[in-house]
Amino acid sequence: MHQYLIFSIARPIECIPDQNNSVSIGLMINNELKKRIGFWEDDNIPVKIVNQTCERCPIENCKERAVPAIYIEKENKIKLAEEKIKELSAS
Numbered sequence: 001m002h003q004y005l006i007f008s009i010a011r012p013i014e015c016i017p018d019q020n021n022s023v024s025i026g027l028m029i030n031n032e033l034k035k036r037i038g039f040w041e042d043d044n045i046p047v048k049i050v051n052q053t054c055e056r057c058p059i060e061n062c063k064e065r066a067v068p069a070i071y072i073e074k075e076n077k078i079k080l081a082e083e084k085i086k087e088l089s090a091s
Contacts, residue, residue, distance in 0.1 A: 003029040005040050 010022035027033055034040055049059065054067045 005029055005033065005037065005045075 004026040006026045008024040013019045013021050056071045
């Protein structure tokens with residue numbers, strides 16, 4: 001699992017009403033970052049657990065989920081099928 005320190009800035013787009021523009025910069029938390037950025041684990045920085053994509057994310061009931069976790073569902077179906085095959089083989 002990788003961890004990132006992400007800085008985000010959002011602001012309204014002046015020429016388009018009710019629209020915002022945002023930029024996020026993610027820095028992988030590694031030994032080099034820990035040496036250079038002393039506040040990387042400050043308790044005031046919110047921590048969120050996310051995955052690489054919604055399709056591969058095992059977090060259930062995620063309010064930010066944009067699409068179903070199709071890869072996780074596929075893996076679960078394969079595991080269930082393998083268990084059923086083992087049960088039939090043992091009989």
